[in-house]
Amino acid sequence: MDLKAVIEELKKKFADQVLSTGEHAGQPFAHVRRDRIVDILRWLRDVAGFDLLADLCGVDYLNQGMPERFCVVYNLTCVKESVRFRVKAFVPETDAVIDSVAALWKSAPWAEREAFDMYGIRFRGHPDLKRILLPEGYRGFPLRKDYPLIGEGERQNFPRYTRDAHGTSH
Amino acid sequence: MEPLTRTPLEVEEETTGDLGARHMVVNFGPQHPATHGTLRNIIELDGEKILKLDSEIGFLHSGFEKISEYRSYNQSVVVSDRMNYLSPLNNNIALAQAVEEMMGIQVTPRCAAIRVVLAELSRIADHIIVVGLQGMDLGAFSVMLWTFIEREKLYDIFENVTGARLTTSYTRIGGLMRDVPKDFEEMIRAVMGRLESTVREVEYMLDENPIFVNRTRGVGALSAQESISFGLTGPILRAAGVPYDIRKVRPYLGYEQYEFEVPTEKEGDCYARYRVRCREMIQSLKIIDQALKKMPSGPVGVSDPRIVIPVKNEENRPSGGMEGLIYHFKNFMHGHGVRPPKGEVYVPTEAPNGELGYYLISDGTERPYRWRVRGPSFYNYQAFARLCEGHMLSDTVAILSSLNIIAGELDR
Numbered sequence: 001m002d003l004k005a006v007i008e009e010l011k012k013k014f015a016d017q018v019l020s021t022g023e024h025a026g027q028p029f030a031h032v033r034r035d036r037i038v039d040i041l042r043w044l045r046d047v048a049g050f051d052l053l054a055d056l057c058g059v060d061y062l063n064q065g066m067p068e069r070f071c072v073v074y075n076l077t078c079v080k081e082s083v084r085f086r087v088k089a090f091v092p093e094t095d096a097v098i099d100s101v102a103a104l105w106k107s108a109p110w111a112e113r114e115a116f117d118m119y120g121i122r123f124r125g126h127p128d129l130k131r132i133l134l135p136e137g138y139r140g141f142p143l144r145k146d147y148p149l150i151g152e153g154e155r156q157n158f159p160r161y162t163r164d165a166h167g168t169s170h
Numbered sequence: 171m172e173p174l175t176r177t178p179l180e181v182e183e184e185t186t187g188d189l190g191a192r193h194m195v196v197n198f199g200p201q202h203p204a205t206h207g208t209l210r211n212i213i214e215l216d217g218e219k220i221l222k223l224d225s226e227i228g229f230l231h232s233g234f235e236k237i238s239e240y241r242s243y244n245q246s247v248v249v250s251d252r253m254n255y256l257s258p259l260n261n262n263i264a265l266a267q268a269v270e271e272m273m274g275i276q277v278t279p280r281c282a283a284i285r286v287v288l289a290e291l292s293r294i295a296d297h298i299i300v301v302g303l304q305g306m307d308l309g310a311f312s313v314m315l316w317t318f319i320e321r322e323k324l325y326d327i328f329e330n331v332t333g334a335r336l337t338t339s340y341t342r343i344g345g346l347m348r349d350v351p352k353d354f355e356e357m358i359r360a361v362m363g364r365l366e367s368t369v370r371e372v373e374y375m376l377d378e379n380p381i382f383v384n385r386t387r388g389v390g391a392l393s394a395q396e397s398i399s400f401g402l403t404g405p406i407l408r409a410a411g412v413p414y415d416i417r418k419v420r421p422y423l424g425y426e427q428y429e430f431e432v433p434t435e436k437e438g439d440c441y442a443r444y445r446v447r448c449r450e451m452i453q454s455l456k457i458i459d460q461a462l463k464k465m466p467s468g469p470v471g472v473s474d475p476r477i478v479i480p481v482k483n484e485e486n487r488p489s490g491g492m493e494g495l496i497y498h499f500k501n502f503m504h505g506h507g508v509r510p511p512k513g514e515v516y517v518p519t520e521a522p523n524g525e526l527g528y529y530l531i532s533d534g535t536e537r538p539y540r541w542r543v544r545g546p547s548f549y550n551y552q553a554f555a556r557l558c559e560g561h562m563l564s565d566t567v568a569i570l571s572s573l574n575i576i577a578g579e580l581d582r
Contacts, residue, residue, distance in 0.1 A: 024513035024514060024515065025271055025272055025274065025513060025515050027514075027515055027516065029514075051398050051399075052398050052401060052403075053401055054401065054403075054516075054518065054525060054527060054544060055516070055527055055529060055542070055544040057529060057542045057544075059531065059540050064533070064539075073529065075516045075527070075529065075544070077518075079398055079412060079414050082414075082419035082420055084516070084518075086516060105399055105401065106396070106399045106400045106401070106552070106553070106556070107399065107400050107401030107549050107552060109552070110548065110549075110552045111548075111549075114548075118235075131228075132227060132228060133227065133228035133231040133581055133582070134228060134231065135228070142233065142236055143235060143236055147236075149236060149237070149240050
């Protein structure tokens with residue numbers, strides 16, 4: 001696979017979607033809009049041959065001068081030729097929704113649930129979007145940059161079972 | 171398989187058929203000896219056949235990714251070895267590798283060779299336990315006892331080298347915590363022969379054992395294409411016939427210098443996974459032998475004093491006099507230390523369970539802006555419901571132990 005040609009082709013085919021492309025430490029990446037993310041990734045999977053979605057995760061670019069606050073990162077791999085490529089789709093804070101790629105890769109559903117769990121990014125068309133690592137009913141999205149390391153009082157306000165009714169305290 | 175959204179009582183009421191037969195909902199875990207970790211599965215059964223399986227994870231969630239955003243790169247090495255409690259050294263090495271690639275550092279040949287030896291020993295320690303537990307879960311208890319003896323010998327080596335059996339924290343960015351002890355080679359050579367004979371013994375016990383074979387062959391099988399779609403990597407993907415090993419296809423630490431094969435099997439079932447693990451251990455021993463034979467001499471840290479932490483002398487002070495003290499101070503002072511340039515990398519390494527990748531984003535400061543780890547167990551466990559489809563309840567145990575799910579890495 002000629003990765004440079006693939007990136008050129010991607011830029012041509014999705015001219016209005018690709019914001020920029022670049023490379024750091026020898027690893028190429030493309031910044032894209034969220035609108036046609038499923039089409040872009042389907043093209044990369046079926047035509048370009050990136051058959052393994054190695055990882056999907058969210059990033060919070062709060063005040064970092066990026067196009068939007070949130071970003072969903074797709075680390076793609078071509079197993080046969082071991083070529084790697086990264087697609088980053090930007091998601092605005094006010095309407096943090098992006099289309100789910102669960103139909104393309106079976107590895108996506110849990111990873112998308114984790115991105116939802118940690119950043120509050122919702123995935124349209126996800127088969128079962130709910131929290132995965134944190135308990136149901138948890139408030140807040142802990143990997144956001146404006147979420148404090150110590151938490152928002154969950155530890156202090158944890159419900160405790162006491163023996164007050166029997167005259168002894170915990 | 172669609173997730174289970176009804177309560178057990180609702181399911182039982184709905185499924186009462188003509189004969190009064192009911193589907194039963196069984197809660198498997200989170201505290202169950204066969205889950206080898208805090209995993210919970212809610213299984214809907216028709217007799218003993220699995221109809222639906224819904225996995226619930228997150229019991230061991232520790233917020234490692236959030237914690238590491240507030241730690242320097244060297245401090246987050248400590249976080250990395252809490253993640254996989256069967257092979258912590260592989261996690262240390264993967265993190266150091268990721269930061270070094272981001273900064274464009276080349277570790278010294280001696281450091282690379284030591285890391286390779288320890289990574290392979292750690293891989294053996296992981297695989298040998300998985301094979302033993304796979305035997306134990308299917309009734310071959312003695313296999314587990316034999317393999318635990320060997321793991322203990324390996325842990326003695328780790329303790330000698332790193333100072334800890336489990337929480338090794340041995341790597342530093344651009345080097346190692348310290349050089350290995352003088353009797354490093356003898357120590358490992360003394361164990362290697364035993365290890366090989368134990369692997370052979372386990373193979374002799376299990377390979378044609380009718381109980382073991384009946385309970386693993388054809389159980390939890392997955393095609394190569396579907397395995398890739400599920401993001402399965404490592405021994406599980408190789409058991410399905412895909413010779414994908416990051417040590418071969420994207421060599422790091424000089425793995426291209428060593429001669430070794432990538433064992434694959436065709437079937438993709440629990441038995442194939444067991445076979446791949448056994449054969450991999452023999453290959454790892456080969457790599458260790460080659461690495462020990464041509465172990466280079468020299469320093470273990472890179473020469474740049476702004477990156478590497480100065481070695482301490484006999485008085486437990488940084489060596490190099492006043493200058494060493496200043497470098498040591500600057501290495502740990504707020505706003506100094508290891509500061510990779512702005513940018514991001516995703517660096518995959520071959521951990522015993524599969525692709526262990528670190529996705530790091532640096533904003534140019536001494537703390538990572540984003541510290542994401544792609545634990546192989548997270549993706550491997552996602553396929554568990556699919557693998558159990560149409561099998562018996564007792565097969566879940568066989569499948570689970572063949573996947574080797576590490577809860578620390580799964581929940582992070």
